[in-house]
Amino acid sequence: xxxxxxxxxxxxxxxxxxxxxxxxxxxxxxxxxxxxxxxxxxxxxxxxxxxxxxxxxxxxxxxxxxxxxxxxxxxxxxxxxxxxxxxxxxxxxxxxxxxxxxxxxxxxxxxxxx
Amino acid sequence: xxxxxxxxxxxxxxxxxxxxxxxxxxxxxxxxxxxxxxxxxxxxxxxxxxxxxxxxxxxxxxxxxxxxxxxxxxxxxxxxxxxxxxxxxxxxxxxxxxxxxxxxxxxxxxxxxxxxxxx
Numbered sequence: 001x002x003x004x005x006x007x008x009x010x011x012x013x014x015x016x017x018x019x020x021x022x023x024x025x026x027x028x029x030x031x032x033x034x035x036x037x038x039x040x041x042x043x044x045x046x047x048x049x050x051x052x053x054x055x056x057x058x059x060x061x062x063x064x065x066x067x068x069x070x071x072x073x074x075x076x077x078x079x080x081x082x083x084x085x086x087x088x089x090x091x092x093x094x095x096x097x098x099x100x101x102x103x104x105x106x107x108x109x110x111x112x113x114x
Numbered sequence: 115x116x117x118x119x120x121x122x123x124x125x126x127x128x129x130x131x132x133x134x135x136x137x138x139x140x141x142x143x144x145x146x147x148x149x150x151x152x153x154x155x156x157x158x159x160x161x162x163x164x165x166x167x168x169x170x171x172x173x174x175x176x177x178x179x180x181x182x183x184x185x186x187x188x189x190x191x192x193x194x195x196x197x198x199x200x201x202x203x204x205x206x207x208x209x210x211x212x213x214x215x216x217x218x219x220x221x222x223x224x225x226x227x228x229x230x231x232x233x
Contacts, residue, residue, distance in 0.1 A: 031219050042205060042223040090159065094219060103221060105159035
């Protein structure tokens with residue numbers, strides 16, 4: 001079974017803090033993704049990574065950065081957290097290319113910025 | 115740009131009723147993949163089905179069935195004889211692909227439909 005884990009289920013931070021959200025997958029997947037989920041908006045892609053040290057902006061990258069130093073780990077960084085970044089953050093991974101497109105998701109991190 | 119619309123924000127049914135969740139999509143590509151995911155209260159998205167754009171055959175898996183119609187750009191999901199455990203948020207999603215069928219990997223999600231099944 002594919003396992004995607006996220007470092008925290010719940011996180012409370014203050015405005016202006018630097019925040020790290022960690023995601024680890026154990027299936028040797030090349031591709032990894034970060035989404036945020038907000039009521040009425042579904043999931044929106046923040047950043048994704050095709051492979052180690054590779055990253056591409058998604059639909060809403062402003063205020064975020066990412067790091068992929070090892071294949072199994074993909075970190076989302078909020079350089080200076082703001083209240084409008086209060087949200088549920090979901091990480092996903094998938095095998096690269098081909099038709100095996102299914103993305104597997106972690107349990108999510110609910111971030112509150114005060 | 116691609117877009118997925120789930121017009122039903124919330125649906126409430128009584129156990130054993132059948133329920134259909136609607137999904138309409140927009141894409142310029144001729145090759146693409148469509149998905150349904152379930153998000154139970156625990157929060158983790160659970161993959162339900164993937165369908166590629168060349169395969170319009172409907173699919174049934176137990177109480178679940180999917181109706182894919184390219185002519186109307188719809189990929190609807192029906193739960194027969196609903197159960198309380200079906201209560202969740204359901205997402206429809208789209209992934210574009212190249213002519214060879216290799217997906218670009220990025221998913222575009224609909225807004226989600228909250229399904230509540232009452233005993």
